[in-house]
Amino acid sequence: MLEKALSGSNRYWAWIFFLLAVIGVGFIAYMKQLNEGLGITGLSRDVSWGLYIGQFTFLVGVAASAVMLVIPYYLHDFKKFGKIVILGEFLAVSAVIMCVLFIMADMGQPMRVANILLHPTPGSIVFWDVVVLNGYLLLNLIIGWTTLGADRKGVKPPDWVKPLIYLSIPWAVSIHTVTAFLYAGIPGRHFWLTAVMAARFLASAFAGGPALLIILALLVRKFSKFDPGTEAIQAIGKIVTYAMFANVFLLGLEFFTAFYSNIPGHMHPFQYLYAGIDGHDKLVPLMWTSSILAVVALAILVFPNLRRNEGILAFACVALFSSLWIDKGFGLIIGGFVPNMFEGVTEYWPTMLEALITLGVWATGFLLLTVLYKVAIAVREEDAAVEH
Amino acid sequence: MSMNRRQFITVAGISTVLGVGSASVIIGLGKSSLEAAQISPDPRALKAKRWGFVVDVSKLASDEDYRKCIDACHDIHNVPNNPNPMHEVKWIWKDTYEHTFPNVAEDKIMNVELQEKNFLLFCNHCANPACVRVCPTKATFKRKSDGIVMQDMHRCIGCRFCMAACPFGARSFNYVDPRPNIAKEKQNKTFPTRMIGVVEKCTACYERLAIGQQPACAEASNGAIVFGDLEDPDSEIRKLISEKYTIRRKPELGTQPGIYYVIGGGEHA
Amino acid sequence: MYNSGKIIAGLVVFFILATMPFLLNLGKASAKVETSIDTPEINALPVKQCVEPKEFMRSEHMQLLNEWRDQVVRNGNRIYESSNGNQYTISLQNSCMKCHSNKKEFCDKCHNYMAVKPYCWTCHIEPKENKS
Numbered sequence A: 001m002l003e004k005a006l007s008g009s010n011r012y013w014a015w016i017f018f019l020l021a022v023i024g025v026g027f028i029a030y031m032k033q034l035n036e037g038l039g040i041t042g043l044s045r046d047v048s049w050g051l052y053i054g055q056f057t058f059l060v061g062v063a064a065s066a067v068m069l070v071i072p073y074y075l076h077d078f079k080k081f082g083k084i085v086i087l088g089e090f091l092a093v094s095a096v097i098m099c100v101l102f103i104m105a106d107m108g109q110p111m112r113v114a115n116i117l118l119h120p121t122p123g124s125i126v127f128w129d130v131v132v133l134n135g136y137l138l139l140n141l142i143i144g145w146t147t148l149g150a151d152r153k154g155v156k157p158p159d160w161v162k163p164l165i166y167l168s169i170p171w172a173v174s175i176h177t178v179t180a181f182l183y184a185g186i187p188g189r190h191f192w193l194t195a196v197m198a199a200r201f202l203a204s205a206f207a208g209g210p211a212l213l214i215i216l217a218l219l220v221r222k223f224s225k226f227d228p229g230t231e232a233i234q235a236i237g238k239i240v241t242y243a244m245f246a247n248v249f250l251l252g253l254e255f256f257t258a259f260y261s262n263i264p265g266h267m268h269p270f271q272y273l274y275a276g277i278d279g280h281d282k283l284v285p286l287m288w289t290s291s292i293l294a295v296v297a298l299a300i301l302v303f304p305n306l307r308r309n310e311g312i313l314a315f316a317c318v319a320l321f322s323s324l325w326i327d328k329g330f331g332l333i334i335g336g337f338v339p340n341m342f343e344g345v346t347e348y349w350p351t352m353l354e355a356l357i358t359l360g361v362w363a364t365g366f367l368l369l370t371v372l373y374k375v376a377i378a379v380r381e382e383d384a385a386v387e388h
Numbered sequence B: 001m002s003m004n005r006r007q008f009i010t011v012a013g014i015s016t017v018l019g020v021g022s023a024s025v026i027i028g029l030g031k032s033s034l035e036a037a038q039i040s041p042d043p044r045a046l047k048a049k050r051w052g053f054v055v056d057v058s059k060l061a062s063d064e065d066y067r068k069c070i071d072a073c074h075d076i077h078n079v080p081n082n083p084n085p086m087h088e089v090k091w092i093w094k095d096t097y098e099h100t101f102p103n104v105a106e107d108k109i110m111n112v113e114l115q116e117k118n119f120l121l122f123c124n125h126c127a128n129p130a131c132v133r134v135c136p137t138k139a140t141f142k143r144k145s146d147g148i149v150m151q152d153m154h155r156c157i158g159c160r161f162c163m164a165a166c167p168f169g170a171r172s173f174n175y176v177d178p179r180p181n182i183a184k185e186k187q188n189k190t191f192p193t194r195m196i197g198v199v200e201k202c203t204a205c206y207e208r209l210a211i212g213q214q215p216a217c218a219e220a221s222n223g224a225i226v227f228g229d230l231e232d233p234d235s236e237i238r239k240l241i242s243e244k245y246t247i248r249r250k251p252e253l254g255t256q257p258g259i260y261y262v263i264g265g266g267e268h269a
Numbered sequence C: 001m002y003n004s005g006k007i008i009a010g011l012v013v014f015f016i017l018a019t020m021p022f023l024l025n026l027g028k029a030s031a032k033v034e035t036s037i038d039t040p041e042i043n044a045l046p047v048k049q050c051v052e053p054k055e056f057m058r059s060e061h062m063q064l065l066n067e068w069r070d071q072v073v074r075n076g077n078r079i080y081e082s083s084n085g086n087q088y089t090i091s092l093q094n095s096c097m098k099c100h101s102n103k104k105e106f107c108d109k110c111h112n113y114m115a116v117k118p119y120c121w122t123c124h125i126e127p128k129e130n131k132s
Helices: A002-006 A010-036 A051-064 A067-075 A085-106 A125-153 A161-184 A197-223 A230-261 A264-274 A284-301 A304-308 A310-337 A352-387 B005-018 B023-030 B063-076 B130-134 B161-165 B216-220 B236-243 C004-025 C054-075 C092-099 C104-114
Strands: B038-040 B051-056 B092-096 B118-122 B140-142 B149-151 B225-229 B259-262 C079-081 C087-089
Touching (some): A051 A197, A085 A125, A125 A352, A197 A352, A230 A304, A284 A310, A304 A310, B038 C054, B130 B140, B216 B225, B236 B259
Antiparallel strands (some): B038 C079, B092 B118
């Protein structure tokens, strides 16, 4: 099936080469990081994780969100998702690959990464994250490829895929729960030490991932003959709306607990993120942008009439996705490190090289996504041609 | 992971067989003579159930007193003096009361003398270390023999999870190559440096304990830092703790830090 | 098979190219690597022997060093009793390199020949001789 990715329009190839160019630049930047160390980033002794780990966390959510299509289609026999579920599975594959790349980019000694397997440590959450992420990647790759292959031949997928599909549902929940546990079990980081962390992660994942999927589905319709289906897109819009409300609600709970309890350590990270501490306010504009975008997106999504207009829906999804990207891909990590363990403030801002490496990883993910979607679309277009 | 001698010989033996043209070596050496080979601790090594520290800040009067302890440690361990404060590497350092005890410091009307005190901070060698719990490779681990929280720089992959987990900010990461930032004339040729991409911290001078010496900071502190066995009721450190009022950093987190601070001045206990 | 002629010809060319280095050197004597143990410390030894016999050290020193490393850092064992009963302090910088103070003529020579790059020296300080 992969050969379908080798023929395409000029626009397709231009996009591919553009992505390759961005990857190339990111790779050169990474070579510099590999030689000189993570000192080329904006990270410090006090803020020891930043953009890379933020992106990793955010993308685990995007990967997990595929389950929002799998559950309705396979468990509730919601036929409308029949054509689009493959887009979710392939998005998950690309997102997990990006997660792995971001982790590698963040390692001080990436060539020693096999130590995680050579000296397995079940007490460490990272060990389990490696296990569940790789498992999830494999599951989605197998499920996506097999079902699409069967589709192409016009036959039903083989029976052995079904158990794998059912397994992928709790597995998707597990990847984001385990990722939340990376943070939520650390003593002394007040911002992260919250029992609703995993719940918040899942809520934001089930809002952000499907929002991205809506945007992708609309793009697919625009640039190909494959129509993922208006009703399917609308149904995802509903999912996004509910999940985003849940996410904002959970964030509200965090604010309540921090400020009503009035415990300084719990309030400080919020104060830093949304108001600044002693004039240290680098993240304040960003966090407010995130909040405003979230409100705008919800104000649109909550009205079915507005949501039904696909232009407006797309706008709301972009706003929502950006909002969550800032909140989870950036604020969530930095808020855990500021103030530091001595209640001092060291600020963090990514450097140019760090941003280029990050873009390079995103471009790699999009390249993979493009190729996988190209294959899926080609199969769908063939199907459509046969039906007519 | 530890290998016993038999496993070691097996591994050595198998790799020897695989090595081209060295089969004769096993016959000559493998079975009979290597059996005698042994690995053991130095008989001079200091032993304890759980090492800990008492830091009496009343005995640290001048800046010079702090400096002596810090330099003693940083010089023998080749700790680099990185120019960019973001990339700072430190095993032991001086900090204010407010920074040392942020959880109890929010009191504007407290004893001024105490508020203006400085403290010596280093790894607490906790009994329940959060850093060890999160490390995915056991690069940081608690020694079963004496409770020292060790850092194996050979195994560290630089994920920096331990830095996120340590509530005491005791850990430093090598963001840049440390070598150029260690003055040549100061370099301790008997101890390694580190490389980019690994985490380091105070190791309670495990290399000195192994040959019967006290930790460098304690030795240089003129009695301000007392090192001893927290599990031995008759040790000097236990006597100090039972006689004087001591506080530990962030005890509420349950890590059981192993540094007890004596503020001094009036005897509270 | 389509284009079988071209494919087979291509494979033959590839095979020849890939094995060229071996074919050209076939039958020739391979270059020998000579490491030096001519250091004042070694010359002063009554019996010029490392912690284990030469053949063992030559083929197994990496395993030995790895095991030593873990024993010292992880288990606190610093004394090695060798097969002939002598005791040695386990330390790359303070034992191995004390005798082999000629790293360039000893370690590097063979490592370069074998094209291996152990990164011991990014942390462990090499003996003075090499400081230029």
